[in-house]
Each structure stands twice: as structure tokens, then as C-alpha cells.
Amino acid sequence: MKNMDLSSPVTVWKEDDVVDGRREKALVAILRTRGCHWSRKGGCTMCGYNVESLEGIGVEELTAQLSAVLSRYEGEGMVKLYTSGSFLDPLEIPVEMRDRILGAFDQAKRVLFESRPEFVTPEILRELPDHASIALGLESASDTVLRCSVHKGFGVKDYVRASDAINDRGLPVRTYLLLKPPYLTERAAIEDTAASIRFAAPRSESVSVNPLNVQKETVVEGLWRRGDYRSPWIWSLFEVLKVKREFPGVRIFSSPSGAGTQRGVHNCPECDKRLLDALEKFNFEQDLNLLEGHQCQCRKEWSSLVSMEDLMRTSVDVHRHLEDELAL
Secondary structure (H helix, E strand, O other): OOOOOOOOOOEEEEEEEEEOOEEEEEEEEEOOOOOOHHHHHOOOOOOOHHHHOOOOOOHHHHHHHHHHHHOOOOOOOEEEEEOOOOOOOOOOOOHHHHHHHHHHOOOOOEEEEEOOHHHOOHHHHHHOOOOEEEEEEEEOOOHHHHHHHHOOOOOHHHHHHHHHHHHHHOOOEEEEEEEOOOOOOHHHHHHHHHHHHHHHHHHOOEEEEEEOOOOOOOHHHHHHHOOOOOOOOHHHHHHHHHHHHHOOOOEEEOOOOOOOOOOOOOOOOOOHHHHHHHHHHHHHHOOHHHHOOOOOHHHHHHHHHHHHHHHHHHHHHHHHHHHHHHHO
């Protein structure tokens, strides 16, 4: 914290993304801000991005950060700006600064940024340029999962209102979903994310499935360190991405952080790289054949785990049914 340079972004890098169905070079920057307002109220169980945030960052510091980002800009078709919070929160990015940042990239085809739904209003949307695109972190289409597993601080109806408003404005929506938040079994996580894709895809231009990456100083890290949490399997990720066949016009992809490590989505050392390479190709080609036909000894372990969880859940369901009958 003491060594943070408030005039420099957290990081800047370049990667590929998709704009209007075509692969484009993208400039990505994480701006250092005062952080997500929800983190001050407990925050999400899996999010550790607040460690890069700091009070006292205003227009002067953000102007210097913008200059640093612009020095790396080489006309990429897409610009992605992350703040570890909400770009549309005026206490995080003042309105004058928001307009200046978006205007600085008016030559880009698309400028993507994130916001919680409470900051997405028709009034604010009317002020945004046509090259803006908004990412909403829904995480799950289950209010129970949002409340008990993620501690998200908003409900599904808030996402629906915000996404409808963005679509009405004619701007693209990117929805982020979380694969395997805490307290869900592998099977429950697969089913939750698959159902969430089906819910979010009709409201989105693209859906990004984010397997949970164990971040420092989070509730999830505490569970993980004591052996009560395992990051999702790549096999599970492939299963949920197959929902893509139901939505041919929506890009459904995954660019997981920490993939192939114990903190991120992983299988075993024998197949991690091979499967992650296939995932990278799938992200841009959207060809489900790329996710099929992979074999590894660890797939049997994953399959046995999921089957065992099914049996355990069936046993619990039967027990509850008997209890209900006895109560009658």
C-alpha cells in the first residue's frame, strides 16, 4: 500500500477480443481508484481487487493514469477499462473524468467497462457515447447463490433492469458469470452456471464465464487454505460452455485468471495446458468440437466426484422427503 503510485494505473496490457463478430486487438488497463463501494460493506466473498484501491484518488491522479494508458494506445479496435469497482460510480470515477476517458478513445470501435447495476440508469446511459459497452457482473441467475455464496449485494431483478436499460439504449451488454462460488459442489456449480448462461444470453451480446480464482485476503482464500474449497475443474468449465449450442448468435467464452494453478481452474499437470489451449481457440472460433473428445486419467476422478455428489444429493433429497411425510 505504501508504495502505490496513485498517478499510475495498476497495469496495462494487450490481448485479443471480439468486436461485432470479428477478432480485434485490445488494449486493457486497470485504473487505480478508490475502489468498489460494495467492498466497504463487506464485499463479495471471492473478490480481492480492493487491495489495489486507495482513498484520495481524484481527477488529478486519474488524469495522470489516463496519460499513461494513452501512451500505450496504438489504435487498437477495442479498449477495456477496469477499475476494480464501477466505472459509472461518480465517487469512483467523477463524471468529468468519465467523459474525458471515453472521449480519449473515440477512435476505438468499442470501449468496454464494468459497472454494478445500481449505477446504470437511463439518464446516465444517454450521456455515454455510442462506442461504449457495459459489462455487468451477474455471477449467478440464482438469488440464493448471489446472497449466500457470493454476497453480491444485489439481486437478479437488478441485473434485469440494468441490462434492459442498456439494450434499450442500443449498447452491447457483456455479462460475467462465476463458475463455482463457495459452498457449491462441483455438480451444483455446473448446473448453476449452465442455468445462468441460459438466463443471461438473451440479454447479452457476449457472456464471459469466469471460473473462480482464489484471490488473496478473501473469504474464499480462508476456505481454500483449510481445505474446504477447490477451484473448479476444467472439465466442469467445458460442460457449461457447451450451452453455447443453444445460443449460436451469442459469444460465450472464458478467459480464466490463474488457470492451470491450484488457485485457478485446473485438472492435472498432464492435461491442463492441452485443454487450456483448446479453450483459447474456442473463445474466438466458437467451435464446440474444440471442447470435445479430450481424454485424461483425471477425467475419471472428476466424473466419479460429480457422480458421488449426485448420490449424496439424492440421499439428502430422499431424507427430506421422508421427514416431510412423517411431519404429516
